[in-house]
Amino acid sequence: MHRYEVLMLSVPEITSDETSNLEKGFDKIVRDAKGTLVSFERWGKYRLAFPIRKNDYGIYFLARLEVDDANSLKLLDELKSFFAIKVNDLVVRNMVSKLDMNASLVYQRPRSLEEAATARDVNTFLKENKMEGLLPGSESAAPKAAAPTGEAEEEVEVAVEELDTDKNGEDNEGDE
Amino acid sequence: MTKKIKLKMSARLLKKRPRRSSSSSRRRCRFCDSEEQRQNIDYKNATFLRGFITERGKILASRVSGTCCRHQRALAKQIRKARTIALLPYTAQYF
Numbered sequence: 001m002h003r004y005e006v007l008m009l010s011v012p013e014i015t016s017d018e019t020s021n022l023e024k025g026f027d028k029i030v031r032d033a034k035g036t037l038v039s040f041e042r043w044g045k046y047r048l049a050f051p052i053r054k055n056d057y058g059i060y061f062l063a064r065l066e067v068d069d070a071n072s073l074k075l076l077d078e079l080k081s082f083f084a085i086k087v088n089d090l091v092v093r094n095m096v097s098k099l100d101m102n103a104s105l106v107y108q109r110p111r112s113l114e115e116a117a118t119a120r121d122v123n124t125f126l127k128e129n130k131m132e133g134l135l136p137g138s139e140s141a142a143p144k145a146a147a148p149t150g151e152a153e154e155e156v157e158v159a160v161e162e163l164d165t166d167k168n169g170e171d172n173e174g175d176e
Numbered sequence: 177m178t179k180k181i182k183l184k185m186s187a188r189l190l191k192k193r194p195r196r197s198s199s200s201s202r203r204r205c206r207f208c209d210s211e212e213q214r215q216n217i218d219y220k221n222a223t224f225l226r227g228f229i230t231e232r233g234k235i236l237a238s239r240v241s242g243t244c245c246r247h248q249r250a251l252a253k254q255i256r257k258a259r260t261i262a263l264l265p266y267t268a269q270y271f
Contacts, residue, residue, distance in 0.1 A: 007220065009261055049265035058262065062220075093261045095219070108221040110263065 002072045003038070003101050005064045006079065009093040012045060012057040018090060019061075026063055029082055033075035035067030038105075044112030052092050057113070064105065205244035207251075217250050219257035222264055229255060232268040 010022070023040050030037045043060035052058065067075050076096065083094045126134050183191070207213050216224045228236050228243075228251055235255050238248040258264040 007261060046263075048262040049259070050262060050269075052262055095257065095261050097219075097257075107218060108216065108224065110222045 003099040008061045033071040038064040207247035219254040233265040
């Protein structure tokens with residue numbers, strides 16, 4: 001038995017009908033190859049690290065499936081053609097990986113935009129990060145904690161080979 | 177023009193100054209010690225992998241991050257995988 005996972009990136013305008021069609025198409029392929037679909041998760045909307053097909057955002061789906069050794073190659077070929085032809089307009093990237101059968105199914109993933117938007121207020125942040133001592137009830141002056149994910153770092157980085165042309169005389173600190 | 181005298185190997189070795197043993201090279205790889213950390217090396221775990229790339233998106237050298245050769249290879253492979261599906265950037269132009 002082989003276990004695979006497929007991480008798919010779709011356009012942000014995907015509708016719920018199209019999502020269910022995608023899941024059904026996926027399930028059909030897996031059943032035709034006599035495999036089982038272990039999970040099909042929608043991660044949510046994410047901001048992409050670079051624009052893909054002029055979109056700055058995308059929706060990720062993670063599917064996990066199990067299949068016999070004999071049918072695995074056939075399944076992978078079918079998946080390839082599925083992504084190349086059938087859902088080419090919707091799914092812009094896909095990554096098929098093999099998973100160890102003995103390994104756990106637990107994984108970590110980044111926080112999606114939908115999750116980040118829900119009440120990132122100070123108290124929940126402090127509780128999550130075990131900083132209850134800073135909560136307004138316990139101490140008088142509680143400084144507001146900065147959310148780690150939303151911050152844009154303002155460091156100006158200069159490598160030795162490239163001379164930066166900014167004239168403000170700021171000390172250029174480089175990580176390299 | 178004086179002819180340069182080539183010293184014998186033993187004399188050359190004596191002239192060499194002994195190198196200071198750098199304590200930073202004895203730092204242990206964080207992945208060698210902990211199974212939990214090893215499980216974090218995954219292309220899906222972009223928040224963890226961000227700690228191993230520079231501001232410009234380049235993969236940090238192992239001498240900087242302190243990882244051993246084996247885990248540096250695994251880490252780099254997962255970072256490159258994450259880049260292809262836009263969980264991590266190729267370059268900071270798109271930050």
